[in-house]
Amino acid sequence: MFASESNIKKRVVSILFSVFIFIAFVFVETFVFITIIQKIKNHQNAPSTFMSIFLSIVSAIMVLLAIMQARKLFFNKKDIEQLTIHPVKSNQIILSKIIMLFFSQYVLGFSFTFPLFVAYGVIFHKFASFFYLALFYPMLSFIFEVGLALLLVYPFHLCIDFLKKHLVIQFIVSVVIILGFCIIYGAALNIFMNLVAKNQIDQILNVTSIDKLIAIKKWLIPMNFLADLFILGQPLKFVFYLLVALGVFTLGLSVCLVSYNYFRNVNIQKRVKTNKVHKFRFSKPTTALIKKETILLFKNSNYIFSFTGLLIMQPFLMYLVISSMNTIFTTGLFAYYLSFMPSFLPMIDLLLIILFSLIISQGANRFLESENKNVRLMKTIPVRFKRQLYVKTFIPFMFSVVSLLISVLVLCISKVVSFKYFAFDLIISMIVLFMYTYVSLYEELKTKKDHQRNYLLSSLYGYVLPLIYIIVMIVLSYFRVSIYVLYGIGLSFFILVGLPFIITFPRKVDELFLKMEVVN
Amino acid sequence: MEENTERKIAIEIKDLHKSYGNKDVLLGINLEIYQGELFGFIGRNGVGKSTTIDCMVGSKQFNEGSILLNGYDILKEPIEAKKCFGYVASEPNCYEVMTGYDFLEFIASIYQVDEQTFSQNYHFLLKKLNFLESDLNLPISTYSHGMKQKICLMSSLLHNPDIWILDEPTVGLDIMAVEAVKSMMLEYARHQKTVFVTSHNIELVAKICDRVAIINKGVVVALFDLNKDPNKRLQLERIFLELCGGLD
Numbered sequence A: 001m002f003a004s005e006s007n008i009k010k011r012v013v014s015i016l017f018s019v020f021i022f023i024a025f026v027f028v029e030t031f032v033f034i035t036i037i038q039k040i041k042n043h044q045n046a047p048s049t050f051m052s053i054f055l056s057i058v059s060a061i062m063v064l065l066a067i068m069q070a071r072k073l074f075f076n077k078k079d080i081e082q083l084t085i086h087p088v089k090s091n092q093i094i095l096s097k098i099i100m101l102f103f104s105q106y107v108l109g110f111s112f113t114f115p116l117f118v119a120y121g122v123i124f125h126k127f128a129s130f131f132y133l134a135l136f137y138p139m140l141s142f143i144f145e146v147g148l149a150l151l152l153v154y155p156f157h158l159c160i161d162f163l164k165k166h167l168v169i170q171f172i173v174s175v176v177i178i179l180g181f182c183i184i185y186g187a188a189l190n191i192f193m194n195l196v197a198k199n200q201i202d203q204i205l206n207v208t209s210i211d212k213l214i215a216i217k218k219w220l221i222p223m224n225f226l227a228d229l230f231i232l233g234q235p236l237k238f239v240f241y242l243l244v245a246l247g248v249f250t251l252g253l254s255v256c257l258v259s260y261n262y263f264r265n266v267n268i269q270k271r272v273k274t275n276k277v278h279k280f281r282f283s284k285p286t287t288a289l290i291k292k293e294t295i296l297l298f299k300n301s302n303y304i305f306s307f308t309g310l311l312i313m314q315p316f317l318m319y320l321v322i323s324s325m326n327t328i329f330t331t332g333l334f335a336y337y338l339s340f341m342p343s344f345l346p347m348i349d350l351l352l353i354i355l356f357s358l359i360i361s362q363g364a365n366r367f368l369e370s371e372n373k374n375v376r377l378m379k380t381i382p383v384r385f386k387r388q389l390y391v392k393t394f395i396p397f398m399f400s401v402v403s404l405l406i407s408v409l410v411l412c413i414s415k416v417v418s419f420k421y422f423a424f425d426l427i428i429s430m431i432v433l434f435m436y437t438y439v440s441l442y443e444e445l446k447t448k449k450d451h452q453r454n455y456l457l458s459s460l461y462g463y464v465l466p467l468i469y470i471i472v473m474i475v476l477s478y479f480r481v482s483i484y485v486l487y488g489i490g491l492s493f494f495i496l497v498g499l500p501f502i503i504t505f506p507r508k509v510d511e512l513f514l515k516m517e518v519v520n
Numbered sequence B: 001m002e003e004n005t006e007r008k009i010a011i012e013i014k015d016l017h018k019s020y021g022n023k024d025v026l027l028g029i030n031l032e033i034y035q036g037e038l039f040g041f042i043g044r045n046g047v048g049k050s051t052t053i054d055c056m057v058g059s060k061q062f063n064e065g066s067i068l069l070n071g072y073d074i075l076k077e078p079i080e081a082k083k084c085f086g087y088v089a090s091e092p093n094c095y096e097v098m099t100g101y102d103f104l105e106f107i108a109s110i111y112q113v114d115e116q117t118f119s120q121n122y123h124f125l126l127k128k129l130n131f132l133e134s135d136l137n138l139p140i141s142t143y144s145h146g147m148k149q150k151i152c153l154m155s156s157l158l159h160n161p162d163i164w165i166l167d168e169p170t171v172g173l174d175i176m177a178v179e180a181v182k183s184m185m186l187e188y189a190r191h192q193k194t195v196f197v198t199s200h201n202i203e204l205v206a207k208i209c210d211r212v213a214i215i216n217k218g219v220v221v222a223l224f225d226l227n228k229d230p231n232k233r234l235q236l237e238r239i240f241l242e243l244c245g246g247l248d
Helices: A005-040 A046-074 A077-084 A090-123 A128-134 A137-165 A167-196 A207-218 A223-232 A235-265 A285-299 A301-329 A332-338 A344-362 A372-380 A385-413 A419-446 A456-478 A483-515 B002-006 B049-057 B078-084 B100-110 B115-128 B133-137 B145-157 B175-190 B202-208 B230-243
Strands: B009-020 B023-034 B038-043 B064-069 B085-088 B163-167 B194-198 B211-216 B219-225
Touching (some): A046 A137, A046 A235, A090 A128, A128 A223, A223 A235, A285 A301, A285 A385, A301 A385, A344 A419, A344 A456, A372 A385, A372 B049, A385 A483, A419 A483, B009 B049, B023 B064, B023 B194, B038 B175, B038 B202, B049 B064, B049 B085, B049 B163, B049 B194, B078 B085, B100 B133, B115 B145, B115 B175, B145 B175, B163 B175, B175 B194, B175 B202, B202 B230, B211 B230
Parallel strands (some): B038 B194, B085 B163
Antiparallel strands (some): B009 B064, B211 B219
């Protein structure tokens, strides 16, 4: 009600973006499901097995989501503090939270599974009852999924709490998680490449692999029982499912009740206190600023996933995507067409290198926004604004450059990119990254209080100009202009377009920072 | 008055004008605050108290006028001027991802406080503000509002500033901490340092300040020497209400 207009806009944009991502996910999920099921529909038992496995994967995702939501619902300190002063019993609180959990899980589960049932039903010409019954699938799967989530939510909460207190371990775990996602992403990308570029679906889904899938399905207890009820119409399996799912649900609910009461009455009142004697280490102001920026970058969990964690994964991600792209462009018809533009591939590789480093560095390009109220502190300490702002931007820039250097080296060592282009790729990307960093700072300095930042200039320097350059160079490549000339043009172009900014910005920076209104 | 002319001016504000777009907030503030003085600056919400302080500490630009802190112009010699004061904002300004230790270490390094001064001030302030050393190991994000304000109070005094500027320092503090801050302000002024404080707590201002300025609609409407005229100390709340339109 009292939210500012910009906040409302932000929320609307964020909701629209989330809805878009969600719809895109459901679309991709259904598309992949239909593509595969169409290919295997003639193999005996294969479609039902595949459906069962797909539903189990969805269930695994649902359990993860339920754990995260249950943590927010049950172990939110502020919520518990608020509820403590009201005459509400623990079981009433838990019941209300489980009802909340049920509705949100039903909507999500329905969105994930109903399109699959519809696709399956349409492909295999099922009766209307099949589609009608599918409406109840998320209700029944809820028992097991939420049961398991309730069982795991407190250990999960303890793990998160532990990680928050141990930053090195938190960093290692986040890197492992990102690495895990990258490996899954890499495997998925590999399968996708094989399907799209090489059309090898029959080799992937052969009789042996389908037999393996059938064997795997047997172990997916209890979701395989539930799937058999809906797909094959076997009511006896439902009894098995119900027994297992209710058992897990009862156990999960009991554990959650005990842990919730423990957390509410005992744990929340404890404060961890250590009596370690601290040795203060004083340094020069610039060193102190560098240390501060490093602490802000590495201790802020928002940055770990959006910037620092991704920096470590950048070489791996870049290798995966660029090598996959190169595979597409060097096979089939593409290879024939691209023989007319010999510099196409190195230019596209350069564009991808630039885009990767920019997108990852974007996670840290909220220099002043992340300071928020502490801009006032920056303004009152006796250190020149210019020095503070340069340190502020230099630290993430330096980390980005190191990651970029390693990434380009990995690409060259793995022969995805030729060593001949190493220096050019690196220097051009660094120039663009440098400009992008300082233009981002300029945009922030120009942002008025309670106004949204205008990303026009940084998008122009970071994305539009490189894109224009690459397109023009690809056209020139058609006329057989040497690749070294193209790189030379790139170097001169990016230096020239950046030069006016580099000359004028340092003169304005102090004044712009002083003009920036602090948040009260 | 005669006595004042002999004393060194610590803060000198001349003809200070500040506007936000078309809205004029400060319409010519003139103040001279002396060394060793505890100076109160009071006014209603939104009349320009915090804006004046923001201009003084260099966090806001102003349209006209000048501000000298210990003789240093905040615009022309900002670094020297900023070294002279310690500042406590009405809302705690500290890095929440840092631990209390990290933050104090950062501030001490920025002001180049030597180890001996740091050690003396650190232990004195811990004791004075009743702050547990073990709490300094925790991230500031886990602190209560009062604890955050205490860490800001500590950080503002680590470098023994000549001028201590406090904007609503007692908001969110418990009674014991308010008493501690009050006695620290008095003690600070006794050591020939200057304290500039804004507060809504007129009783507090009346009790401890040597002089008080009342600001209304962007100008100083009254300036009293409470030591010379003790009656004003007793009547400050009534005078304030009269001048600021609270009483008919």
